[in-house]
Every structure is written in C-alpha cells, then in structure tokens.
Amino acid sequence: xxxxxxxxxxxxxxxxDHGTISLHDWIGDxxxxxxSHPKDFTPVCTTEFGAVAQLxxxxxxxxxxxxxxxxxxxxxxxxxxxxxxxxxxxxAGFPIIADAGLEVSKAFDMLPAEAYLPDGRTPADSxxxxxxxxxxxxxxxxxxxxxxxTVGRNFAEIVRALxxxxxxxxxxxxxxxxxxxxxxxxxxxxSNEDAKAKFGTFETVLPYxxxxxxxx
Numbered sequence: 001x002x003x004x005x006x007x008x009x010x011x012x013x014x015x016x017d018h019g020t021i022s023l024h025d026w027i028g029d030x031x032x033x034x035x036s037h038p039k040d041f042t043p044v045c046t047t048e049f050g051a052v053a054q055l056x057x058x059x060x061x062x063x064x065x066x067x068x069x070x071x072x073x074x075x076x077x078x079x080x081x082x083x084x085x086x087x088x089x090x091x092a093g094f095p096i097i098a099d100a101g102l103e104v105s106k107a108f109d110m111l112p113a114e115a116y117l118p119d120g121r122t123p124a125d126s127x128x129x130x131x132x133x134x135x136x137x138x139x140x141x142x143x144x145x146x147x148x149x150t151v152g153r154n155f156a157e158i159v160r161a162l163x164x165x166x167x168x169x170x171x172x173x174x175x176x177x178x179x180x181x182x183x184x185x186x187x188x189x190x191s192n193e194d195a196k197a198k199f200g201t202f203e204t205v206l207p208y209x210x211x212x213x214x215x216x
Contacts, residue, residue, distance in 0.1 A: 002109035003107075003108055003109050003133075003141055003144070004141070005141055005142065005143070005144070006140050006141065006142075007140065007141050008138075008139050008140050008141075009023065009024075009108070009133070009135055009139055009140070009141055010023070010107045010108075011023055011024040011139075012103060012104060012107060014069075014097045014098075014099070014103070014104060015074060015097070015098045016067070016074070016077075016095035016096055016097050016098065017074050017077040017078050017081070017095060017096050017098070018095035021067075021095065021097075024139055026065065026067070027065065027135060027137070027139060028137075029137050030063050030064060030065045030137060031062065031063055031064040031065070031134070031135065031136060031137060031162065031165075031166065032064065032065045032066070032067065032134075032135040033059075033064060033065070033066045033067070033132065033133065033134050033135070033158070033162070034066075034067050034068075034069060034108070034132075034133045034135065035048070035052065035066065035067075035068055035069070035131070035132045035133075035153075036068070036069040036070070036104075036105070036108075036110060036130060036131050036132075037049070037068065037069070037070045037130060038070070038071065038130060038149065039070060039071065039072060040070050040072040040076045040077060040079075040080040041076070041080055041083065044149065044150070044151075044152050045070075045130075046080070046083055046084055046087055047087060047088075047152055048152055048153055048155070049068060049080075049081075049084045049088075049092060050084050050085075050087045050088025050090065050092075051088070051153075051155040052066055052068070052092075052094065052155065053084060053085065053088050053090035053091060053092040053093070053094070054088050054089075054090045055155060055159065056090065056091070056093060056094075058159055062159075062162055062163070062166065064162060065094075066094045067094055067095050067096070067097060068094060068095070068096040068097065069096065069097040069099050069104050069105070070096060070097070070098070070099065071099050071100055071102065071105065072098065072100070073098050073100055074098045077096040077098060080096075081096075108131070108133060110130075110131050110146075130146060130147050130148070130149060131144060131145065131146040131147075132144065132145045132146075132153065132158055134158075134161065134162055134165060136165070136169070142165050143161055143165060145158075160178075160179060163179070163180050164178055167180070167184060167214060170215045171187070171190075171198070171215075172184040172185060172186060172187065172212075172214070172215065173185040173186075173187055175211075180214070181214070182214070183203075183211040183212060183213055183214065184211065184212060184213075184214045184215075185209065185210065185211060186199060186202055186210040186211070186212055188208050192210075195210060195212070199212040199213070199215070200212070
C-alpha cells in the first residue's frame with residue numbers, strides 16, 4: 001500500500017551530501033518538502049533544482065525545509081550542485097539524499113518493491129522517481145504530486161499549495177486558485193453559530209459554501 005495523505009512518513013535514516021540525516025529529526029517542528037528526481041546531470045531536473053535554490057528565502061519565510069532525493073551518490077550530488085548553481089545563479093544549500101539502494105523511493109511508493117538499478121542504467125530506469133511530498137510538523141504527508149520526466153514542475157504552484165496547507169491548518173479551507181490575501185472557506189462541519197463566534201462576519205454564497213477573511 002502506498003503512502004497516503006495524513007499517513008506518518010517513515011522515519012528513515014539517509015545519507016546526504018550534508019551527512020547522515022534522520023528524516024523525523026531533520027524535520028523537527030518545521031514543515032518540509034521532499035522532491036525527487038530520477039538521476040543527476042539531467043536537463044529538466046537541473047532547472048528544477050535551480051528553481052528550488054532560487055526560492056530559498058520563500059521556504060525560510062514559511063518555516064519550511066527542503067530536501068532533494070536522487071538515486072545517484074553523494075559525490076555526484078556535490079558535482080551536480082555546481083551545474084545547478086551555474087544555471088540558477090543561486091546557492092543550492094539544501095541537502096540531497098543519495099538513494100542508490102532505493103529505500104526512500106520505495107518507502108514513499110515512487111518505485112515498486114521489486115525495482116532495482118541495472119548496470120549502465122539510464123534515467124528511464126527510475127523514471128517514476130519524480131514526485132513532490134509536502135510534510136507537516138506532525139510528520140504527516142499533507143500533499144503529493146508526481147510528474148513525468150518531460151514536464152518541468154511549477155514551483156510557484158508548490159509554494160501556493162504550501163501556503164494553502166499552512167492556511168488550512170488554521171481550521172479553514174481554500175477555494176480554487178486561492179492565493180494569500182484572498183478569502184477562505186469555512187468548512188461545512190462548522191455551524192453558522194460557531195463560524196460567527198470564530199470568524200466574525202462571513203458571506204453565505206450557498207448553504208454549504210461560506211467565505212470569510214483569512215485568519216491571521
């Protein structure tokens with residue numbers, strides 16, 4: 001069975017270019033994003049890791065740690081970061097897991113249990129390892145996305161989704177295309193009386209769709 005929303009992520013001990021990391025200890029009281037790639041020194045992945053590096057200040061504002069995972073080794077990760085930084089113009093200060101044994105890829109259900117890396121492998125051998133996982137301070141999976149090898153991920157959307165998750169942790173929901181500053185949705189499980197006590201005024205668009213200003 002795969003890792004599902006609200007499941008606690010496995011507390012794996014992993015090797016990275018920043019040293020040995022226990023995932024739960026590393027997350028601590030922060031939010032975290034784990035983003036995976038099939039292989040170092042690949043074109044789309046290089047632009048994506050560069051996008052993550054460019055967003056360092058945005059992750060910090062949101063109390064969020066980021067960590068990459070690739071099935072290559074630590075020395076390759078260190079060399080690859082030179083290319084990432086040259087392409088992006090930003091320091092790639094986040095760790096990258098060396099998942100040569102596929103423990104992380106399999107634990108997060110990115111590859112089947114019987115998967116292995118053949119000699120002379122290509123990125124296609126680990127092609128499904130291109131996912132994003134957003135994890136809460138409670139170590140539970142809050143959101144996951146998986147992309148094909150040919151489509152670069154939109155990290156602006158990942159930031160927006162993170163904002164939505166952090167907002168929903170305050171007891172509300174967010175509508176389609178929501179961005180910070182816009183109104184939020186009061187969950188149907190909250191009565192009108194309780195909604196008034198908690199949020200003050202709100203707009204009833206439909207009996208089951210009520211909007212209010214986002215809580216601070």
